[in-house]
Amino acid sequence: MEISNFLKQKISSQNWKTPFYYYDFNIVEKNFRDLENSLSNRFKIFYSMKSNPHHGILTKLKSLGCLLDISSIGELDRALAAGFTGKEISFVGPGKSQEELIACVTNNIEYTVIESIQELESFAAIAKNYDKIKKVCLRINPATYYHPGGAARNMSPVHFGIDETEVLNAKVIFDKNKHIVLAGLHFYLQSQFLDAAVIVANFKSFISCAVKLEAGFNTKFEMINFGGGFGIPYFQGQNKLDLSLLKDEIQALLKSEESSSLKDTLFFVESGRFLSGPAGFFVTKVLYTKKSYGKNYAVCDGGITQHQAAVGIGQILRRNFPIRAVKMKEDSKTNEVVTIVGPSCYSIDILGSDVELPQLMPGDAVVIEQSGAYGPTFSPENFLSRPKANEYTNESE
Numbered sequence: 001m002e003i004s005n006f007l008k009q010k011i012s013s014q015n016w017k018t019p020f021y022y023y024d025f026n027i028v029e030k031n032f033r034d035l036e037n038s039l040s041n042r043f044k045i046f047y048s049m050k051s052n053p054h055h056g057i058l059t060k061l062k063s064l065g066c067l068l069d070i071s072s073i074g075e076l077d078r079a080l081a082a083g084f085t086g087k088e089i090s091f092v093g094p095g096k097s098q099e100e101l102i103a104c105v106t107n108n109i110e111y112t113v114i115e116s117i118q119e120l121e122s123f124a125a126i127a128k129n130y131d132k133i134k135k136v137c138l139r140i141n142p143a144t145y146y147h148p149g150g151a152a153r154n155m156s157p158v159h160f161g162i163d164e165t166e167v168l169n170a171k172v173i174f175d176k177n178k179h180i181v182l183a184g185l186h187f188y189l190q191s192q193f194l195d196a197a198v199i200v201a202n203f204k205s206f207i208s209c210a211v212k213l214e215a216g217f218n219t220k221f222e223m224i225n226f227g228g229g230f231g232i233p234y235f236q237g238q239n240k241l242d243l244s245l246l247k248d249e250i251q252a253l254l255k256s257e258e259s260s261s262l263k264d265t266l267f268f269v270e271s272g273r274f275l276s277g278p279a280g281f282f283v284t285k286v287l288y289t290k291k292s293y294g295k296n297y298a299v300c301d302g303g304i305t306q307h308q309a310a311v312g313i314g315q316i317l318r319r320n321f322p323i324r325a326v327k328m329k330e331d332s333k334t335n336e337v338v339t340i341v342g343p344s345c346y347s348i349d350i351l352g353s354d355v356e357l358p359q360l361m362p363g364d365a366v367v368i369e370q371s372g373a374y375g376p377t378f379s380p381e382n383f384l385s386r387p388k389a390n391e392y393t394n395e396s397e
Contacts, residue, residue, distance in 0.1 A: 003281065003367075004324060004326050004367070007022065007281070007283055007326050007365065007367060008326050008327075008328065008365070010022075010392070011283070011285070011326070011328070011365055012328065016283075016390065016392050016396075017390055018283055018284055018285040018301055018302060018365065018390075019282065019283065019284040019285070019300070019301055019302025019303075019306050019307075019389045019390070020282075020283050020389050020390035020391065020392055021280055021281065021282055021283075021371065021372075021375055021376065021389055021390070021391045021392070022280070022281045022283060022392050022393070022394075023052075023054060023056065023057060023276075023279050023280050023281075023372055023391065023392070023393045023394070024279050024280075024281075024393070024394045025056060025057065025060045025279070025393060025394055025395065026394060027278055027279035027372075028057055028060050028061065028275055028276060028279045028372075029060060029064060031274060031275045031276075031278060031279065032045065032061060032064050032066060032275055033064075034243055035230065035243070035269075035271060035274060035275070037243075037247070038243040038244075038246045038247040038250065039246075039247070039250055039269065040247070040250055040251060040254060042254055042267045043250075043267045043268065043269055044065075044067055044266070044267070044268050044269075045066050045067065045268070045269055045270075045271055046066070046067045046068060046069040046090055046225070046268055046269070046270045046271070047061050047066050047067070047068055047069060047270075047271065047272065047275055047276075048069045048270050048271060048272030049068055049069060049070050049071075049075050049078070049079065049272075050071060050075070050272060050374075050377060051272030051273050051275075051276050051277070051372075051373035051374055051377070052272070052276040052280070052372055052373055052374075052375065052376075052377065053075060053078050053377065054391060054393075055078070055081065055082055056393050056395060057276055057279075057372075058078065058079065058082035058084070059082050059083065061275070062082055062083050062084060062088075066275075067088050067089070067090070067268070068084050068088055068089050068090070069089075069090050069092055069270050069272075070089055070090070070091055070092070071091065071092050071093035072093070072100065073099065073100055073103055076089070076091070076103060076107065080107075085108075086107045086108035086109045086110060087108065087110045088110065089107075089109050089110060089111075090109070090110065090111040090112075090113060090137070090186075090225065090268075091103075091104050091109045091111070091112050091113060092113040092115075092139070092186070093113075093115070094115040094116070094159055094160050094161070096119060098122065098126070101119075101122060101123050101126050102126055102130075104123070104134070105126055105127055105130050105132055105134055106130065110135060111135055111136075111137045111183060111184075111186075111223070111225075112134060112135070112136055112137070113136075113137045113138075113139050113186045113225075114136050114137065114138055114139065114162075115139045115160060115161050115162065116162060117162065117166075117169060117170055117173070120136065120138075120170055120173050120180070121173060123136065123180065124173060124177035124179060124180045127177075127179035127180055128177065128179040131179070132179065133178070133179055133180070133181060134179065134180055134181070135180075135181050135183035135222070136174075136180050136181065136182055136183060137183055137184050137185060137186045137223070137225065138161075138162055138167055138170060138182065138184075138185055138186065139160060139161035139162065139185075139186040139187070139188070140161055140162060140163075140164055140167055140185050140186065140187055140206075140209060140213075141155050141158055141160065141161045141162065141163045141164060142155060142164050142187065142189075142205060142206065142209050143155055143163075143164045143165060143209075144205065145189050145202055145205065146198050146201040146202050146205065147198070148192075148193060148194070148195055148198055149198075160188070161186075161188075164209055164213075167213065168213070168216045168217070170182075171216070171217055174217070182217060182219055182221075183221070183222045183223055184210075184221040184222050184223035184224050184225070184265070184266075185206075185209075185210055185213065185221060185223075185224050185225070186224075186225040186227070187202075187206045187209075187224075187225065187226055187227045188225075188227030188228075188229070188270065189202060189227060189229065190229055191229045191231065191272075191273065192229060192231035192232075192273075193228075193229040193230060193231050193241070194231040194233065194238060194239065194240070194241050195241075196241060196242050196243070196245040196246035196249055197245065197249060199228075199229070199230070199246065199249075200246070200249035200250060200252075200253055202226075203226050203250075203253060204253055204256070204258060206224065206226055207224075207253070207258045207259055207262060208258055210224050210262065210265075211258070211261055211262070214261075220264075220265075221262070221265055222265065222266060223265060223266040223267070223268060224262070224265055224266070224267055224268070225268040225269070225270065226267065226268065226269050227269065227270055228269040228270045228271050228274075230269075230271050230273075230274035231273070231274065232273055232274055232277045232278055232370055232373075233370075234319070234321055234322070234370050235319040235320070235321075236319070236320075241274070272373055273372075273373035273374065276372040276373045277370050277371070277372045277373035278369075278370055278372060279372040280370070280371040280372020280373065280375060281367050281368070281369055281371055281372075282302065282306070282307045282310065282367070282368040282371040282375060282389070283302075283326075283365055283366070283367050283368075284300040284301055284302030284303070284306075284342075284351070284365065284366050284368075285300060285301050285302075285363065285364070285365050285366075286298045286299070286300055286360050286361065286362050286363065286364045286365065286366065287299050287300060287301055287343065287362060288362055289338075289360055289361065289362065295339065296336055296337060296338040296339065297338065297339050297340075297341055298338050298339070298340050298341070298360045298366065299341055299342075299343060300340060300341065300342055300343065300351065300366055301343055302342060302343075302351075302389060303341065303342010303343055303344055303349040303351060304342050304344055304346060304348065304349040304379070304380065304383070305342070305344060305379060305380055305381055305383050305384060305386045306342075306375070306376070306379055306381070306386075306388065306389035307351065307368065307371065307375055307379055307389070308378050308379040308380060309321075309371075309374045309375065309378050309379075310351050310352075310368050310371065311342075311348060311349060311350060311351060312348070312350070313348075313378075318350070318353065320352045320353060320355060321352070321368045321369060321370055321371065322368070322369040322370055323340070323351075323352045323355050323357070323366060323367065323368055323369070324357070324366075324367045324369065325357040325358050325360060325364060325365070325366060325367070326364065326365040326366070326367055327358055327361075327364050328361075328363045328364050328365070329361070329363075331359075331361055332358065332359040332361075333358075334358070334359045335356055335357065335358055335359065336356070336357065336358075336359045336360075337354050337355065337356050338352075338354075338355055338356075338357060338360060339352065339353050339354055339355070340352040340355060340366055343386070344383070344384055344386065345384075346383075351366070351368060352366070352368070375389070376388065376389060376391070
């Protein structure tokens with residue numbers, strides 16, 4: 001059934017109460033398969049759980065053989081509840097507490113990603129205290145990287161990871177602490193890459209960095225996590241990531257001389273929004289319509305407290321996500337330009353600015369697409385103590 005008709009049916013039956021998120025696990029599976037196919041069998045995929053920790057999404061990805069990238073004990077609890085084991089998890093984040101580092105040891109997390117020399121020293125002491133030998137990955141800030149647009153840039157100061165120029169200072173800590181083993185490297189630059197050539201240019205740069213650091217540490221790395229940042233088109237004028245080009249560029253990279261010394265190294269990528277984003281739809285009901293000095297407004301029951309990303313927090317210039325209307329009654333064939341707002345007393349609670357839609361009436365619904373990532377997890381749900389959005393799936397009753 002077409003998505004608008006499906007959602008209309010659910011809203012009309014009053015089985016699903018607005019505002020809500022709807023997740024289609026079939027889309028999650030398709031996105032995973034598409035990304036997996038574009039990377040070759042050299043790569044395994046970590047799902048960045050921060051994008052959406054919904055239990056159904058986690059169990060679907062677990063069934064597909066996906067691994068999990070987490071960054072808190074709360075996420076660890078959700079991961080274990082979904083059936084993941086420590087061997088399938090990477091624990092990341094620049095500010096892990098002692099409790100979290102202990103959890104990495106006691107839950108047998110496969111790869112603990114270390115982001116500072118002080119954190120490495122703390123983790124070594126904990127591993128020694130528990131008399132366990134633990135794998136460590138060092139997150140690296142490369143000296144240069146490729147920015148969207150294709151130009152190489154010098155790395156700016158950042159609170160993540162360890163600078164490439166400083167990371168060999170960690171060697172003395174590994175040399176004197178036998179309870180930690182340098183398993184490999186972790187790279188992550190930014191999100192929302194839509195240019196496959198830029199992604200692969202960075203991967204190539206990471207390989208060069210890894211080869212140099214293998215020599216500096218006098219070791220062979222078990223693994224390299226290339227990060228990812230695979231993007232999705234949120235806004236008008238953006239195109240989908242070209243997975244065919246990505247596949248061709250990855251294959252060429254794997255055959256290159258740069259990759260030859262890493263032929264036995266495990267390769268990983270991370271993906272959050274690429275897997276879950278297109279699978280999610282945010283649905284809110286129109287409460288009232290009004291005009292203000294000639295401008296049309298639709299006031300809805302959901303807004304910034306349930307979907308802050310769509311409001312545009314973090315954007316320099318606010319742009320609309322893809323938006324559609326679900327008409328409860330075909331009362332008009334006329335389109336209008338309307339601004340869609342939430343119910344809060346906050347001037348930026350705008351879900352869509354000047355959107356052309358079929359004329360909205362109270363009781364109609366507005367659907368914001370590409371909402372499966374950074375929806376509930378990125379929203380100030382305590383603001384005004386408004387209710388959380390419900391979450392339904394294609395497996396919901």
